[in-house]
Amino acid sequence: MKEIFEIRWHGRGGQGAKTAALLLGDAALSTGKYIQAFPEYGPERMGAPVQSFDRLSDKPITIHSGITNPDIVIVLDPTLMKSIDVTDGLAEDGHLIINTHKSPDEIRKEFNIKGRKIATCDAYKISEDTIGKKIPNTPMLGALIKVTGLLDFEKMLKDTEEKMQKKFSGRPEIVKGNIESMKRAYEEVKQE
Amino acid sequence: MKKIVVAKTGNEAMAEAMRQINPDVVAAYPITPATEVVQIFSGFVADGRVDTEFVPAESEHSALSACVGAAAAGGRVMTSTASQGLALMHEVLFIAAGLRLPIVICEVNRALAGPINIHCDHSDTMASRDSGWLQIYSENSQEAYDNTIQAMKIAEKVFLPAIVSVDAFIISHSMERLEILPDDEVRSFIGEHRKPYDLLDIAHPITLGGLDLQDYFFEHKRQEIEAMKEAKTAVIEVGKEFGEKFGTSYGFFEEYRMDGADIAIIALGSTAGTSKVVVDTLRAKGMKVGLFKIRVFRPFAFEEIKKSLEHIKAIGVLDRADGMSSIGGPVFHEIRSSLYESEKRPFITNYIYGLGGRDIFPKDIETVYRELNEIAEKDEVKNLINYIGVRE
Numbered sequence: 001m002k003e004i005f006e007i008r009w010h011g012r013g014g015q016g017a018k019t020a021a022l023l024l025g026d027a028a029l030s031t032g033k034y035i036q037a038f039p040e041y042g043p044e045r046m047g048a049p050v051q052s053f054d055r056l057s058d059k060p061i062t063i064h065s066g067i068t069n070p071d072i073v074i075v076l077d078p079t080l081m082k083s084i085d086v087t088d089g090l091a092e093d094g095h096l097i098i099n100t101h102k103s104p105d106e107i108r109k110e111f112n113i114k115g116r117k118i119a120t121c122d123a124y125k126i127s128e129d130t131i132g133k134k135i136p137n138t139p140m141l142g143a144l145i146k147v148t149g150l151l152d153f154e155k156m157l158k159d160t161e162e163k164m165q166k167k168f169s170g171r172p173e174i175v176k177g178n179i180e181s182m183k184r185a186y187e188e189v190k191q192e
Numbered sequence: 193m194k195k196i197v198v199a200k201t202g203n204e205a206m207a208e209a210m211r212q213i214n215p216d217v218v219a220a221y222p223i224t225p226a227t228e229v230v231q232i233f234s235g236f237v238a239d240g241r242v243d244t245e246f247v248p249a250e251s252e253h254s255a256l257s258a259c260v261g262a263a264a265a266g267g268r269v270m271t272s273t274a275s276q277g278l279a280l281m282h283e284v285l286f287i288a289a290g291l292r293l294p295i296v297i298c299e300v301n302r303a304l305a306g307p308i309n310i311h312c313d314h315s316d317t318m319a320s321r322d323s324g325w326l327q328i329y330s331e332n333s334q335e336a337y338d339n340t341i342q343a344m345k346i347a348e349k350v351f352l353p354a355i356v357s358v359d360a361f362i363i364s365h366s367m368e369r370l371e372i373l374p375d376d377e378v379r380s381f382i383g384e385h386r387k388p389y390d391l392l393d394i395a396h397p398i399t400l401g402g403l404d405l406q407d408y409f410f411e412h413k414r415q416e417i418e419a420m421k422e423a424k425t426a427v428i429e430v431g432k433e434f435g436e437k438f439g440t441s442y443g444f445f446e447e448y449r450m451d452g453a454d455i456a457i458i459a460l461g462s463t464a465g466t467s468k469v470v471v472d473t474l475r476a477k478g479m480k481v482g483l484f485k486i487r488v489f490r491p492f493a494f495e496e497i498k499k500s501l502e503h504i505k506a507i508g509v510l511d512r513a514d515g516m517s518s519i520g521g522p523v524f525h526e527i528r529s530s531l532y533e534s535e536k537r538p539f540i541t542n543y544i545y546g547l548g549g550r551d552i553f554p555k556d557i558e559t560v561y562r563e564l565n566e567i568a569e570k571d572e573v574k575n576l577i578n579y580i581g582v583r584e
Contacts, residue, residue: 025367026199035199038366041225041311060369062465064332064362065553 005150006067007054010086011076014046016137020076021052023160024141028056030159031151036061049080056150074144075099076123076136081111090116097143097189099123099136104192119147121189123181130184131177142182143189153186193438195371202363205333205370206272206298206356207232209340211242212378216267216385219247219258221277224310225360226300229272252277256284256295263293264400266390268344270295274360275302275316282320285353289324290416291400292388294347297325298340299357300364301461301512303548311549312360314460314512317489318522324416326354326423327490329460333358333368339487341378342430342442348386349426350419359462360549373438381437423491444493446485447500449475453482455564456501458527459510460486463545463552467510470557481561486523494530501527502534505568508560510580512546520544520577539567545580556580 007024011017018039025037036055053067069089075081078100087096092115098107104118121143123136131138141160145153157179164175200208207229210218218237220230237246245262249255252273263269273281278299288295303309304316317327328343330336336358343354358364373381389398404412428443435441446464449471450456459467464485474481484501501507509528511521519525524542531537543560546552560580567573 022199022367029197029199029369034369036366036368037199038361041361041365062332062468063554064359064366064462064465066551068553 002071003059004055004057004061004063005072006070007056007072007074007144008067008070009052009054009074009076010080010084011050011052011137012046012080013048013050015076016135017050017052017076020074020137020141021054023138023163024054024144025056026163027156027159028054028151031155033057033151034059034061049084070094072097072144072148074140076140078102087113087116092116095119095147097121097140097147099140101125103190108192117147117192119143119189119191121185123185126181126184126188130181131174138178139181139185142185146186146189147191157182193374193377195373198370198372199367200333200370201228201365201367202330202333202336202358203228203300203365204232205337206340206358207236208372209337209378210270210298211236212373212375213268213270213341213344213382214242214379215244215270217245217247217259217262217269218271219249219255219262219269220271220273221249221252221255223252223274223277225302225364226272226274226277226298228364229298229300233272252280253284256281256288259295260284260288260291260293263288263295263387264291264389264391266387266392268348268385269293270298270344272298272300274300275304275310278316278320279304282323285320285323285325287401288353290412292351292416292419293353294344294351294386294388295353296340296343296347297353297355298336299355300360301357302360309548310360312362312512313547313549315547317355317357318513318515320355321490321522324352324420325490326352326420326427326488328354328356328488329486330356330358330363331462331465331485332363333366333370335487336363337370337372338434338438338440338442341373341382342434345382346423346426346430349430350423351388352416352419352423357461362462377437381434420491424493427488427491442487444486444488444496445500446487448483448485450482450484450500452480453504454480455506455508455561455568456482456484456504457508457510457557457560457564458484458486458523460489460512460523463510463512463557466552466554467557470554470561473554474558474561479561479565489523492526492530494526497527497530498534501538502531502536504538506539506541506564508541508543508564510543510545510560514544514547539573541567541573541575542577543580544577550581552580
């Protein structure tokens with residue numbers, strides 16, 4: 001395994017790209033890893049393209065530069081791919097994980113992507129079924145773990161459930177829906 | 193002792209330290225990117241987790257003025273700010289130090305306008321360096337937390353106020369692994385509140401803030417100067433005690449792989465961490481490079497820095513602020529001045545970088561080391577002042 005794994009999240013303002021990065025960082029910490037999770041700060045508007053980042057490592061992380069060559073890119077909104085090159089800086093053997101109902105093969109052809117390992121997951125559908133709203137960030141966490149094996153999925157589910165129970169105390173249906181969405185994405189993600 | 197491992201941002205880490213310190217008064221006005229510190233702390237007040245009197249002021253000038261009043265009245269006092277906020281406090285900074293009030297500011301280093309910018313550089317605290325406040329820079333969230341706790345104790349030992357700072361967004365908004373100490377351990381480490389005087393002690397009335405002209409002003413300033421010298425001892429004592437109790441010792445600076453180093457970079461804050469990565473890479477290739485991280489900028493450890501650096505052949509000083517002196521940044525000046533007495537004066541160059549949040553990457557730092565290597569080999573400095581990553 002690489003010394004430090006770097007992850008970039010692409011989303012639109014309000015989709016939870018920052019929250020996803022923080023949730024992943026927190027979950028990774030609970031499995032004993034060293035972590036960094038940080039958003040890109042610029043003008044923040046609902047619907048505008050945003051990015052957030054994670055670093056995960058088994059050793060202390062001292063680097064504090066931005067991430068320009070991630071190992072993994074996650075796209076929370078497929079329409080972003082029409083205006084942004086989400087593969088920018090992504091390692092040749094890196095993972096590109098996209099929220100879309102399309103197959104990896106369809107995406108590869110549509111956007112003419114060379115190299116990289118593409119995975120797709122219909123996180124809108126999953127979150128509508130489980131949470132009742134289009135919230136792609138938590139299901140995409142499940143997809144990420146399935147594709148990369150970065151963390152122990154059971155441990156991560158448990159940790160996320162505990163954190164959400166604190167945050168949404170008195171609203172158990174939200175916690176249940178989010179956990180269910182992660183499990184379904186873990187099962188349903190399509191890989192090349 | 194059971195430390196709790198959590199994931200927190202620099203702002204959350206400083207707010208947590210403030211909660212554990214449990215000051216008598218916090219008076220503050222929010223400003224990006226330090227808003228969260230006060231916001232989180234006000235939550236602790238609302239939830240009854242601290243005994244603090246929280247004063248939401250109408251400006252930073254008023255906030256620090258309220259802090260001065262509260263500290264003069266005998267309270268343990270803290271606040272938080274950044275950039276323009278610290279600039280608006282500027283007048284009151286000198287008053288707090290001159291009245292010898294041990295207030296602690298949790299500061300987030302953000303560029304001073306103009307043009308307007310919200311991102312990291314050190315122009316705000318560097319503009320306050322002559323105000324009589326101690327200045328402690330933090331590399332990461334953990335240091336922000338540890339430094340805040342130590343600053344309160346150091347300040348009360350010497351009756352001078354202290355600023356603890358973190359880099360805007362890079363640390364203030366980046367979530368990292370943080371070890372939190374038990375509340376009671378923190379409180380016993382800081383100990384009973386030591387105050388210089390107490391305006392509310394009516395049995396011993398004093399005059400404070402009176403007119404102090406040619407006859408005594410200089411004596412008071414002379415004492416303040418002496419207190420800043422004493423602060424050097426306090427920084428070391430408290431840093432050592434922190435290490436004995438909690439496992440990590442702190443001093444004026446951190447020497448990272450400086451043993452046998454021929455060339456070295458000097459940096460403050462988060463860039464020191466990025467430089468460590470480059471040092472490891474270059475050391476693996478056989479280059480004798482080291483990093484010298486300045487933690488405490490005020491008081492400045494002239495003697496100790498001279499001793500640590502005089503054997504180095506070439507030094508590159510990274511400044512995240514330019515003092516507009518026309519001859520480089522504030523850290524550069526201090527380092528050069530420290531080495532004036534040395535018989536072996538190393539070559540020293542200055543690198544201004546990262547103004548307004550311009551990112552600095554390992555490749556930039558590697559370039560600095562390569563240039564230093566060339567200086568050491570050729571015994572010649574081509575450019576005294578350099579600018580990293582700027583278009584010109």
